[in-house]
Amino acid sequence: MKKDSSIFAILACVFLSFGGQGMEAPQANGSIVLGRLSTGDEVVVLRTAKGDWGLATKGPNLASVEQPNPIQIEFSTQPPGAAGIGAGYRAVVKTAEGFRGTAAATQPGGATFNVEDNWKISGAVLSLARRVTVSGNGKGGFLSAITLMTHKPFSRSDVDFFVPGMIYGGPDHLTEIAIGGMETYRSGQGRVRVREDRMPAPVFGVRFKDGSSLTVLDPAPRGDTTARDSHDVDVTTLVDERFQFGSVGVEPKDGRLDCGFWFPGTEGEVTYRGDTYPGGQLRKWRGRYHPAKDGFTQRYQVSFRFAPRAEFPEFYKGAWRWAWSELKPPVIPQDIESIRRNVIDMLSARVESKDGRTAIPDAFDPLSGKNTSREATMGFGAKNLESANFLLEDADRDATPRGEMHRDQGTAIIDSFTRLKMSPPAGEGFNIDTGEPVPTPGGSPESRIFLRSFTDDLKSTLKAYKREKSLGRDHPRWLRWCQEYADWLLTQEEPKGGFPRTWKPRTGDVIDPSPESSYNPIPMFALLAELTGQQKYMDAAVRTAEFCWRNGQAKGVFIGGTIDNPNVIDKEAGTLSVEAYLMLYEMTHNKKWLDRAVVAANFAESWIYIWNVPMPADDDTTSWKRGVSTVGLQLIASGHSLVDDYMSFDAGGYAKLHVYTSDPHYLDVSRLLLHNTKVMIALPGRLYDLAGPGWQQEHWSLAPRRGFGVSRGWYPWVATSQLKGIFELEEFDPSLFNQLAAAK
Numbered sequence: 001m002k003k004d005s006s007i008f009a010i011l012a013c014v015f016l017s018f019g020g021q022g023m024e025a026p027q028a029n030g031s032i033v034l035g036r037l038s039t040g041d042e043v044v045v046l047r048t049a050k051g052d053w054g055l056a057t058k059g060p061n062l063a064s065v066e067q068p069n070p071i072q073i074e075f076s077t078q079p080p081g082a083a084g085i086g087a088g089y090r091a092v093v094k095t096a097e098g099f100r101g102t103a104a105a106t107q108p109g110g111a112t113f114n115v116e117d118n119w120k121i122s123g124a125v126l127s128l129a130r131r132v133t134v135s136g137n138g139k140g141g142f143l144s145a146i147t148l149m150t151h152k153p154f155s156r157s158d159v160d161f162f163v164p165g166m167i168y169g170g171p172d173h174l175t176e177i178a179i180g181g182m183e184t185y186r187s188g189q190g191r192v193r194v195r196e197d198r199m200p201a202p203v204f205g206v207r208f209k210d211g212s213s214l215t216v217l218d219p220a221p222r223g224d225t226t227a228r229d230s231h232d233v234d235v236t237t238l239v240d241e242r243f244q245f246g247s248v249g250v251e252p253k254d255g256r257l258d259c260g261f262w263f264p265g266t267e268g269e270v271t272y273r274g275d276t277y278p279g280g281q282l283r284k285w286r287g288r289y290h291p292a293k294d295g296f297t298q299r300y301q302v303s304f305r306f307a308p309r310a311e312f313p314e315f316y317k318g319a320w321r322w323a324w325s326e327l328k329p330p331v332i333p334q335d336i337e338s339i340r341r342n343v344i345d346m347l348s349a350r351v352e353s354k355d356g357r358t359a360i361p362d363a364f365d366p367l368s369g370k371n372t373s374r375e376a377t378m379g380f381g382a383k384n385l386e387s388a389n390f391l392l393e394d395a396d397r398d399a400t401p402r403g404e405m406h407r408d409q410g411t412a413i414i415d416s417f418t419r420l421k422m423s424p425p426a427g428e429g430f431n432i433d434t435g436e437p438v439p440t441p442g443g444s445p446e447s448r449i450f451l452r453s454f455t456d457d458l459k460s461t462l463k464a465y466k467r468e469k470s471l472g473r474d475h476p477r478w479l480r481w482c483q484e485y486a487d488w489l490l491t492q493e494e495p496k497g498g499f500p501r502t503w504k505p506r507t508g509d510v511i512d513p514s515p516e517s518s519y520n521p522i523p524m525f526a527l528l529a530e531l532t533g534q535q536k537y538m539d540a541a542v543r544t545a546e547f548c549w550r551n552g553q554a555k556g557v558f559i560g561g562t563i564d565n566p567n568v569i570d571k572e573a574g575t576l577s578v579e580a581y582l583m584l585y586e587m588t589h590n591k592k593w594l595d596r597a598v599v600a601a602n603f604a605e606s607w608i609y610i611w612n613v614p615m616p617a618d619d620d621t622t623s624w625k626r627g628v629s630t631v632g633l634q635l636i637a638s639g640h641s642l643v644d645d646y647m648s649f650d651a652g653g654y655a656k657l658h659v660y661t662s663d664p665h666y667l668d669v670s671r672l673l674l675h676n677t678k679v680m681i682a683l684p685g686r687l688y689d690l691a692g693p694g695w696q697q698e699h700w701s702l703a704p705r706r707g708f709g710v711s712r713g714w715y716p717w718v719a720t721s722q723l724k725g726i727f728e729l730e731e732f733d734p735s736l737f738n739q740l741a742a743a744k
Contacts, residue, residue, distance in 0.1 A: 055067055191268060245264060264288040333675055396471070622706070644698060
C-alpha cells in the first residue's frame with residue numbers, strides 16, 4: 001500500500017472507532033480528544049509528521065506533556081542509555097475506559113516488536129497496560145519504554161524532584177556523585193534513571209514552578225532478578241528474560257523533560273556498586289535488557305498522575321499516598337510480646353561488668369553472639385543508656401528474679417556513665433576493660449564527639465529518671481549529670497541559632513560547626529524543663545525548634561541525622577524531628593508543633609518500602625532470607641541503597657499522630673512499623689542463621705547486592721529501636737497498643 005493510502009486507512013480506523021463513542025471532531029492540528037483528566041487537562045492523540053499517532057495532554061499547567069513516539073526501544077548492542085528506535089501508533093481505538101494504541105517497531109536487520117498499549121483515563125491518572133511481543137530473532141537484548149515529555153523546556157533549577165528515600169527537591173544535600181547529585185548536571189547529561197528495587201516505592205515525581213506536578217508510578221512492581229545481576233558490582237551489561245524490575249526517571253531532551261518508565265531497569269547516568277559505602281557511587285550505566293527472541297513477551301503497567309498546584313511538602317505527600325493506595329502494603333503479623341521478651345533478654349545477656357563498670361559493648365557478631373568491640377558508648381549506634389532505660393522499664397513489668405536482674409543492670413549502666421565528665425564532655429563512653437573515656441583525643445577524624453550521641457542517650461536517661469521518680473525511686477545524680485551536659489551545651493549555641501555537629505573530646509573545641517542536626521537536643525531540653533521547672537531549658541527547646549524549621553525543614557527537607565554520613569538528606573533526621581515536635585506539642589498544646597511533626601512524619605514515611613522486593617531465586621547465600629517480605633524496611637540515607645529497620649522506633653509516634661490528627665493513614669503506618677520491621681528478628685523456631693532468639697542483622701540492601709549488607713554486624717540500636725516502638729506505643733495508649741499488636 002502506498003503511503004497516502006496507508007495514512008487514509010489509519011485515519012479511517014481512528015474515525016470509525018471513535019464515531020460511535022460521541023468523540024469530538026478532529027481539531028485543526030489533526031489531534032482528537034480522547035478524554036479529560038480531573039485536573040481539566042484534555043488527553044488527545046495527535047497525528048505526527050510520519051503519519052502515525054502520538055499522545056498528549058493539554059491544559060493550563062506546566063505539567064502538560066506530549067509524546068509523538070510512545071513506543072521506544074533500546075538495544076544492548078548500543079551503549080546503555082543510547083537512543084534506539086521510536087514509533088507512534090499505527091492505529092488508535094477508543095475503549096470504555098480510555099483508548100488502545102497498537103504499533104510495530106523493527107530493529108534494523110533484526111526483530112520486530114509488536115506493541116499493544118491499553119490506556120485508562122481515571123481522575124487525575126493516565127494509566128498504561130503494555131504488552132510487547134517479539135517477532136523474529138534480533139541482535140542481543142532490548143528494553144522498551146514509555147515516557148511523557150513536557151511541552152516547554154526546563155532547567156534543573158526550574159523543577160523539584162521527588163524520589164522517595166533519594167531526592168527531595170534539588171541536588172542540595174546530596175553528595176556530588178550520588179544519584180540525582182550535582183555532578184550529573186555539572187558534567188553529565190542530566191539523565192536520572194533509577195532501578196525500582198532501589199526505591200521504597202517505584203515513584204518519580206516532578207513539580208514545576210507553578211506548583212503543578214507529574215508523577216510516574218509502577219503500580220504493580222515485581223522486582224524479580226538473578227544472582228548474576230545481584231552480585232554485579234563491576235556494573236556490566238546483562239541480558240536475561242528473568243529480569244522483572246524496571247526503572248523510573250527523568251531525562252532532558254532538547255531542553256524539555258522526559259519522565260517515564262524503562263523495562264527492564266537500565267540505570268544511569270549514576271549507579272551504585274552495592275558492595276561499598278560510601279565509596280560505591282559510579283558515573284556509569286548499568287544496562288539491563290530482555291532477549292530479542294521470537295515469541296518473547298513483555299508485560300508491565302505504568303501510571304502517570306497529574307496533580308494541581310501545591311507546595312513541595314504537599315506535592316510529595318500526595319505522590320507518596322497515591323503510591324501507598326496503589327501498592328497497598330500488607331502487614332505481616334508478628335508476635336509482639338514474644339519479640340519484646342526475646343529482644344530484651346538478648347540485650348540483657350550482652351551486659352558486662354568489670355571493676356565497678358557496667359555497660360554493653362558497642363558491636364557484636366549476630367551469627368556467633370561474640371562481641372567485636374571493648375568500647376561502650378552513648379547514642380546513635382551504641383545506645384547504652386537507652387538500653388538501660390528499657391531494662392528498667394521491663395523490670396517494672398516483671399516481679400521475678402529476671403526483672404530484678406534487669407533493674408540491677410539498667411541502674412548500674414546509668415551509674416557507670418554518670419562518672420563521665422560532661423562540661424566539656426570527656427568522651428561518648430568508656431573502654432570496658434580500662435575505664436578510659438572514648439574516643440580519646442589525638443587529632444584523628446575518629447577523635448570527635450557528636451551532638452547526637454549525647455542527646456540521644458541523655459534524653460533516655462531523663463525518661464528513666466522521670467519514670468523511676470514517679471515510682472518512688474529517686475536518682476538525683478542522673479538528673480545533675482544531664483544538667484551538666486545541657487548547661488555546657490547552651491554555651492555552644494551558634495549566634496544564628498542551632499548547635500555544632502561535633503567537638504573535640506575533653507577540650508570542647510568545635511570541629512564541625514554545621515547546625516543541621518540541631519533538632520537532636522530538643523527533647524532533652526524539654527524534659528529538663530519539665531523535671532527542673534527551669535524556663536531556660538524550655539526556651540532553648542523552643543528556640544532550637546524554630547531555628548530548625550527556618551533552616552530548611554519548612555520546605556519539607558530533613559538532613560543530618562546519621563552521624564556517619566554528615567549533612568545529607570536522611571530518614572533519621574525526619575524521625576528525630578517528629579519526636580521533637582511531638583514532645584513540644586504535648587507539653588505546650590500549640591498546634592504549630594503538631595503541624596510541623598506532620599511535615600516531618602510525611603517525609604520520614606516516604607523512606608519505608610511499601611512493596612516486596614524478592615530475593616533472587618537462584619541465590620541461596622543472601623543474608624535476607626528468601627520468601628521473607630521486605631515490606632516495612634527503610635532506606636537509611638541518600639547516596640546509597642542500604643536499608644534497615646530503624647523506624648521500628650516510630651511505631652508510637654505515628655500512633656500519636658493518628659490520635660492527634662484523626663488521620664487514619666498514620667495508624668496504618670504505625671501498624672506496619674510495629675509488625676513488619678520484625679520479620680527478620682530471630683525467634684524460637686525461626687532462628688535463621690543467627691546466634692539465638694532476639695538477634696537481628698543491622699542492615700541489608702535490596703538493590704545490588706540484593707539481600708546483603710556491607711557487613712553482618714549487630715549494634716545495640718537494633719534492639720532499642722524495636723523496644724522503643726513497643727514500649728512508647730503501649731505507654732501512650734494500652735488499648736490502641738493491644739489493637740495494633742493484634743494486627744487487626
